[in-house]
Amino acid sequence: MHWTTAKLIALDRAEGFLAQGWVEHSQAAFAEKAKVLRRELPPHIIAAYDQLKIAHKEPVVGVFQETCGGCHAPLSKPAMARLNDDKEVSHCEQCGRFIYLAGGHDLAAHASAPGSRNEITS
Numbered sequence: 648m649h650w651t652t653a654k655l656i657a658l659d660r661a662e663g664f665l666a667q668g669w670v671e672h673s674q675a676a677f678a679e680k681a682k683v684l685r686r687e688l689p690p691h692i693i694a695a696y697d698q699l700k701i702a703h704k705e706p707v708v709g710v711f712q713e714t715c716g717g718c719h720a721p722l723s724k725p726a727m728a729r730l731n732d733d734k735e736v737s738h739c740e741q742c743g744r745f746i747y748l749a750g751g752h753d754l755a756a757h758a759s760a761p762g763s764r765n766e767i768t769s
């Protein structure tokens with residue numbers, strides 16, 4: 648997974664937890680984490696992320712069986728090749744969401760596992 652995508656997922660989770668009020672005792676830690684990630688990510692990525700967040704509940708989604716986890720459109724061969732190549736951040740050609748290869752033991756699957764939501768603060 649591209650480091651930008653990994654950070655976007657972390658940012659999305661941190662801000663998601665904050666928005667849902669799941670982290671009342673570590674609100675400040677999550678807010679700080681989100682702030683740091685926003686500083687580390689390139690400005691144009693943050694701009695695209697914020698734009699996507701207005702339109703979609705999940706701006707960063709996994710790809711399952713060559714299908715976008717957001718809009719469920721099948722990804723083209725070139726899009727899958729770019730995703731596998733992992734040299735840059737990938738977007739769904741249909742909905743524009745940030746996409747990453749889901750499944751296995753990647754960061755996102757791990758971060759969304761039950762009971763692991765506090766790991767994001769570490």
Ligand SMILES: [Zn+2]
Pocket residue numbers: 715716717718719720739740741742743744
């Ligand atoms: Zn899509």
